[in-house]
Amino acid sequence: MITAVQKPFDEIYESVSGCKKLLVLGCGTCVTVCMAGGEKEVGEFASSIRLANKKNGLDMEITEDTIERQCDREFFDDVKAKIEDADAVLSLACGVGVQFCSEVFQGKRVIPGLNTKFYGTTLEMGVWSERCAGCGDCVLEKFGGICPIARCSKSLLNGPCGGSQDGKCEVDPENIDCVWQLIFDRMKDLGLLSRLEENEPVKDWSSGRDGGPGKIVREDMML
Ligand code: SF4
Ligand code: SF4
Numbered sequence: 576m577i578t579a580v581q582k583p584f585d586e587i588y589e590s591v592s593g594c595k596k597l598l599v600l601g602c603g604t605c606v607t608v609c610m611a612g613g614e615k616e617v618g619e620f621a622s623s624i625r626l627a628n629k630k631n632g633l634d635m636e637i638t639e640d641t642i643e644r645q646c647d648r649e650f651f652d653d654v655k656a657k658i659e660d661a662d663a664v665l666s667l668a669c670g671v672g673v674q675f676c677s678e679v680f681q682g683k684r685v686i687p688g689l690n691t692k693f694y695g696t697t698l699e700m701g702v703w704s705e706r707c708a709g710c711g712d713c714v715l716e717k718f719g720g721i722c723p724i725a726r727c728s729k730s731l732l733n734g735p736c737g738g739s740q741d742g743k744c745e746v747d748p749e750n751i752d753c754v755w756q757l758i759f760d761r762m763k764d765l766g767l768l769s770r771l772e773e774n775e776p777v778k779d780w781s782s783g784r785d786g787g788p789g790k791i792v793r794e795d796m797m798l
Pocket of ligand 1: 708712713
């Protein structure tokens with residue numbers, strides 16, 4: 576899933592100041608799972624803004640809603656009237672949802688309430704961890720299913736740097752495992768250690784972000 580965290584309330588409050596009619600809009604998919612922008616958080620944000628407005632003597636009409644996904648056009652149908660009626664939308668979706676809401680409702684101000692972080696997984700309640708950087712040419716098969724691009728701090732593809740100590744990454748030894756230790760251990764378990772002796776060629780980064788904004792065209796799926 577795409578993970579995100581909430582922006583500091585003061586930053587959001589400054590962004591929405593001046594609105595007379597504000598819609599706080601949640602997203603029911605990834606950011607609900609990572610407890611940043613679902614229905615519950617929409618209610619909390621709306622209440623906090625109402626309280627701050629009361630304290631500051633500001634008059635602002637606030638409505639709330641949450642749709643299934645803000646990255647798909649069809650789900651906006653249910654809240655079209657609310658969006659059109661508002662001065663601005665405080666979107667609690669990831670950056671994709673915020674931008675797509677802006678595209679669907681041209682001319683409407685859409686304010687991000689979250690900071691989008693990474694593609695990751697839930698390790699335990701309240702802990703999420705990065706697993707993929709969307710490089711566009713997956714190499715997991717070569718590294719025992721562990722991604723050196725997303726999980727090595729330097730995205731090294733041919734073994735660890737000199738900063739790997741006791742299985743920990745020099746960038747933050749307290750919190751980050753050296754992914755090359757994880758890869759070594761996994762490949763050993765799989766009986767595939769000899770594959771790590773093969774030189775991994777220089778990666779063509781143009782398959783991902785370095786190739787410019789990504790686009791997928793599936794002609795077989797097009798009408
Ligand atoms: S190799 Fe690329 S696509 Fe595969 S998990 Fe890593 S970043 Fe994601
Ligand atoms: S210590 Fe390991 S994870 Fe950290 S940058 Fe070096 S090789 Fe990558």
